[in-house]
Amino acid sequence: MNRPNRTDRPYDVVLFGATGFVGALTAEYLAAHAPRELRWAIAGRDELKLERLRERLPGGRHVPVLRADVSDPAGLRALAEQARVVATTVGPYLTHGEELVAACADTGTDYLDLTGEPEFVDLMYVRHDARARETGARLLHACGFDSVPHDLGAYFTVQQLPEDVPLTVDGFVTADAAFSGGTLASALNQFARGRHMLAAARDRGRHEPRLVGRRVAAPTGAPRFAKEIGAWALPLPTIDPQIVRRSAKALDRYGPDFRYRHYAAVRHLPVAVGGIAAVGAVATAAQLPPARRWLSDRLKPGDGPSAEKRAESWFSVRFVGEGGGRRVFTEVAGGDPGYDETAKMFAEAALSLAFDDLPPTAGQVTTAQAMGDALIERLRAAGITFRVAAKR
DSSP states (O other), X not given: OOOOOOTTSSEEEEEETTTSHHHHHHHHHHHHHSOTTOOEEEEESOXXXXXXXXXXXXXXXXXXXXXXXXXXXXXXXXXXXXXXXXXXXOOOHHHHTHHHHHHHHHHTOEEEEOOOOHHHHHHHHHHHHHHHHHHTOEEEOOOBTXXXXXXXXXXXXXXXXXXXXXXXXXXXXXXXXXXXXXXXXXXXXHHTTXXXXXXXXXXXXXXXXXXXXOEEEOOOOOOEEETTXXXXXXXXXXXXXXXXXXXXXXXXGGOSEEEEEEEEEESSHHHHHHHHHHHHHHHHHTTSHHHHHHHHHHSOTTOOOOHHHHHHOEEEEEEEEEETTEEEEEEEEESOTTTHHHHHHHHHHHXXXXXXXXXXOOEEEOHHHHTHHHHHHHHHHTTOEEEEEEEO
16 A cells, blocks of 8 residues: 655545535535635536536635546546545446546545445445555545444444454434435435346455454344334345445454444334335336336436425434443434535545544545544534443
């Protein structure tokens, strides 16, 4: 691994896809909260839209505009060569993401995205992890609500438990929020590609080094009434447990035998049953192109909830950790998960890579592995709660 400082590059952070829904929120957050010494730029394919965004940013006249398009590999490489960190909101990533990952891996540029697409993450590991390790690039996926609260929440919970003993952690998600067209497009694409996802996961398994002397698992589990939180627990078909498992494989602090399970927490049984039925119906519809197109048309990429709706939204992820005769209850909580808090998490992760004193990592890594305590402290300072609710 060759971890270059890259201070000779003109930008610390380039935000690619800045005019999209979450991209604009991230740009607004950086303009309002980034340190003065940050050298950053906004990038995308439409210069006029970028210039309009710049006009409404606090101090935006000082923010450069860079043109780049996902269909132009040479342009993406030129973009990566100018930055220490590139943060991209351009999805679905399976369709639009690989050329930028390749450019960052090849030029030693740190890369962040907001993907919740397991197939994309697995493919990027197989195709670009080795090159990124050679150049020192850190490739981080799922740096928004997928999967920062869950990854860092499990990491935070493990830190409250004894070392060098078998550990279990269960995460329970509750939220009141809307979602955007981009999120819907990614979800439908994921539901429609079950066999491709399985093939990519198997291929990754053939390339990953085996874990020696330790065991790590993230089983799906089954629906159950969780007495420890007083709610029905429904397994969530998201990328989050996979990210937690990879953090646990990378970090010895998770102990010799670690298990994580990931659930939605629902108070009332009829709501739980309805939720299972709704997910099943959407997954089935996604297999049929006409139905998938009809669902996609309900909410276009670039659309999202109003500021008023976002102001009323919230999330809470409660964790129950056990090991070494101890039991701990922790919580990660905040406001609107899909947009305002995602933009905050994404921006702070980019700033952490650019400025914080972090462990020496490279290749495809997770937020817990690459940033851990530093990112937790940044998010706490930004208003996201990480707390220990109880210990026994």
